Amino acid sequence: MAAGEAQQQPEHLQRRWHYIRKLLERPGPFSHPDFEPSAEILDFILNSCKILVVGAGGLGCELLKDLALMGFKKIHIVDMDTIELSNLNRQFLFRKNDIGSSKAKCAVEFVNKRIPGCEAIAHHCPIQDLDEGFYRQFHIVVCGLDSIVARRWLNGMLMSLLQYNDDGSLDQSSVIPLIDGGTEGFKGNARVILPGMSACIECTLDLYPPQKTFPLCTIANTPRLPEHCIEYVKVIQWSKENPWGPETSLDGDDPQHVAWVLEKAQERAMKHGIAGVNYRLTQGVLKNIIPAVASTNASIAACCATEVFKVATSCCANMNNYMVLNMTEGVYSYTFNAERRTDCIACSNSTKILEVEPQATLQAILDQLRDDQQFMMKSPGITTIINGRNKTLYMSSIKSIEERTRDNLKKKMKELGLFNGAEILVADITTPNTVTIKLKFIENLQDVDMSHYIE
Amino acid sequence: MIKLFSLKQQKKDEEGSARPGGSQKKASAAQLRITKDLNELNLPKTCNTEFPDPDDLLNFKLIICPDEGFYRGGRFVFSFKVGPNYPHEPPKVKCETAVYHPNIDLEGNVCLNILREDWKPVLTVNSIVYGLQYLFLEPNPEDPLNKEAADELQSNRRLFEQHVQRAMRGGYVGSSYFERCLK
Numbered sequence: 001m002a003a004g005e006a007q008q009q010p011e012h013l014q015r016r017w018h019y020i021r022k023l024l025e026r027p028g029p030f031s032h033p034d035f036e037p038s039a040e041i042l043d044f045i046l047n048s049c050k051i052l053v054v055g056a057g058g059l060g061c062e063l064l065k066d067l068a069l070m071g072f073k074k075i076h077i078v079d080m081d082t083i084e085l086s087n088l089n090r091q092f093l094f095r096k097n098d099i100g101s102s103k104a105k106c107a108v109e110f111v112n113k114r115i116p117g118c119e120a121i122a123h124h125c126p127i128q129d130l131d132e133g134f135y136r137q138f139h140i141v142v143c144g145l146d147s148i149v150a151r152r153w154l155n156g157m158l159m160s161l162l163q164y165n166d167d168g169s170l171d172q173s174s175v176i177p178l179i180d181g182g183t184e185g186f187k188g189n190a191r192v193i194l195p196g197m198s199a200c201i202e203c204t205l206d207l208y209p210p211q212k213t214f215p216l217c218t219i220a221n222t223p224r225l226p227e228h229c230i231e232y233v234k235v236i237q238w239s240k241e242n243p244w245g246p247e248t249s250l251d252g253d254d255p256q257h258v259a260w261v262l263e264k265a266q267e268r269a270m271k272h273g274i275a276g277v278n279y280r281l282t283q284g285v286l287k288n289i290i291p292a293v294a295s296t297n298a299s300i301a302a303c304c305a306t307e308v309f310k311v312a313t314s315c316c317a318n319m320n321n322y323m324v325l326n327m328t329e330g331v332y333s334y335t336f337n338a339e340r341r342t343d344c345i346a347c348s349n350s351t352k353i354l355e356v357e358p359q360a361t362l363q364a365i366l367d368q369l370r371d372d373q374q375f376m377m378k379s380p381g382i383t384t385i386i387n388g389r390n391k392t393l394y395m396s397s398i399k400s401i402e403e404r405t406r407d408n409l410k411k412k413m414k415e416l417g418l419f420n421g422a423e424i425l426v427a428d429i430t431t432p433n434t435v436t437i438k439l440k441f442i443e444n445l446q447d448v449d450m451s452h453y454i455e
Numbered sequence: 456m457i458k459l460f461s462l463k464q465q466k467k468d469e470e471g472s473a474r475p476g477g478s479q480k481k482a483s484a485a486q487l488r489i490t491k492d493l494n495e496l497n498l499p500k501t502c503n504t505e506f507p508d509p510d511d512l513l514n515f516k517l518i519i520c521p522d523e524g525f526y527r528g529g530r531f532v533f534s535f536k537v538g539p540n541y542p543h544e545p546p547k548v549k550c551e552t553a554v555y556h557p558n559i560d561l562e563g564n565v566c567l568n569i570l571r572e573d574w575k576p577v578l579t580v581n582s583i584v585y586g587l588q589y590l591f592l593e594p595n596p597e598d599p600l601n602k603e604a605a606d607e608l609q610s611n612r613r614l615f616e617q618h619v620q621r622a623m624r625g626g627y628v629g630s631s632y633f634e635r636c637l638k
Contacts, residue, residue, distance in 0.1 A: 148540060149540045159481075202484055213571045215572050216570075217598035217599055220566070221599055346484055385481075390486060395493065395494060398496060398504055399503070401506055425490060427490045427493075427495070428494065433491060434487040436482075
């Protein structure tokens with residue numbers, strides 16, 4: 001910041017970065033041994049560091065506020081949802097008038113107005129609508145999501161941005177750290193993921209509790225709980241009666257649908273002498289709602305924001321790497337080192353190189369995968385992605401697919417849409433996961449056959 | 456630790472610029488896993504699969520033609536829908552053939568523990584195939600979805616067998632009509 005500018009500012013703004021300066025411009029007993037204090041770091045936070053906040057709900061509102069007050073200005077926030085009445089008790093950037101508007105937009109408007117200098121930008125869309133180029137622009141991604149699917153997608157996206165050097169080592173400048181927070185009632189967790197370097201979402205997928213489901217036969221014949229009655233209407237009765245026609249699927253956000261389910265569930269509960277089916281429970285079961293606790297969100301978001309600050313400034317080592325908070329009985333917390341899976345489907349750099357002649361047929365590639373010392377596969381199934389669509393190139397294990405992909409074996413790579421650097425996905429019993437193999441065209445430099453350059 | 460600050464000072468100017476080779480879309484984790492499952496599918500001789508679109512490995516049909524038990528000679532079609540959260544969540548499986556069976560209702564819902572409460576990500580499509588095949592060999596009246604069929608199997612095996620036969624040949628059992636599904 002220019003000195004002249006600072007003098008014109010009111011006193012409270014002049015002293016605005018006083019405390020953060022103390023952390024960044026001098027070493028301290030807790031700072032990282034490699035930390036080099038400098039004034040540039042504050043400048044980086046204020047003017048360069050770009051952060052993406054994913055989700056503008058309970059955690060997202062907290063995160064946006066925390067980060068903006070810390071000094072981060074270039075913050076983008078994505079959320080596809082709109083504001084509902086039931087959000088207002090904890091999603092404090094929204095007011096009653098905002099009901100029905102975009103969460104991301106309202107949050108950004110509020111924060112930009114309230115916090116001087118903040119230049120947050122909203123994206124009201126699903127995360128899947130934004131592409132690689134969008135995600136690549138950020139230094140750090142923080143997420144406060146309630147969906148495992150969305151987390152896995154985001155994780156996969158950040159992994160796909162990693163670049164590896166020719167010797168297989170990771171190019172660290174392609175790493176975009178992911179700070180992930182999650183809460184459920186009085187429980188929460190925060191974690192730091194360095195894609196390609198530490199355990200990712202997919203490495204620790206087993207840690208997510210399975211969705212609570214009831215055996216179908218219990219729901220159908222021996223219901224004992226009010227939830228059983230609601231599940232019955234949701235799973236069985238809806239598709240049987242199709243009250244809004246077969247095209248309309250059950251929507252937990254549609255009050256008419258909820259009312260219909262409630263009525264049917266109450267009838268069923270009555271028949272089986274079960275009490276406790278009400279509107280709230282019905283909505284809860286339909287939408288899998290777990291009551292959100294504002295203070296859990298605040299705690300977890302604070303941890304995440306602190307980790308963002310640490311990653312951005314290197315002033316202090318990050319948590320290693322998974323923090324659990326449980327406030328159901330007393331307040332309990334611990335941090336452990338979630339380990340990477342060496343065979344992780346998302347973050348292990350399993351991409352292998354296969355050198356092929358540009359004129360090779362799929363059959364030739366298949367033979368190479370079987371015979372090459374590096375692979376020695378038994379009966380590889382090969383798929384790829386062309387123009388964003390999955391394409392099965394060959395799979396011998398399934399008769400109907402084999403018959404329809406057999407002709408591909410005779411085709412050359414170009415005919416199949418493959419190119420130099422294209423990736424094929426190969427599954428085989430000899431490997432624990434599907435392997436990604438990058439095709440590298442080899443040219444015979446001595447006597448280059450020009451014929452295939454001529455179209 | 457990663458020294459983001461020093462690493463990133465220089466970078467991030469090439470916003471949105473596509474890098475060479477980075478243009479091909481990556482396969483989702485669910486896609487990678489189902490490819491693996493299917494490539495290793497080891498079907499019993501009574502089972503077969505059909506893929507309406509060979510490029511879409513997430514939606515397919517399984518056909519079971521039991522060669523013993525009550526349902527011998529029948530042909531039963533199941534639809535599999537593998538969601539984006541596979542294998543964290545099981546595939547959605549429905550029986551498309553009307554069948555008189557204690558564990559399958561007339562809407563095609565199937566009561567098989569590994570399809571719901573006992574699903575684990577280590578299980579595969581193959582585990583479900585074997586589970587479904589087992590339902591035809593050993594219908595389980597303890598966990599009924601079609602309660603009449605279950606009660607009948609317990610109280611009068613002969614009658615149950617006759618009703619299964621009638622349903623497979625095509626006809627009414629009670630007030631429900633069953634399409635013929637004999638091979």
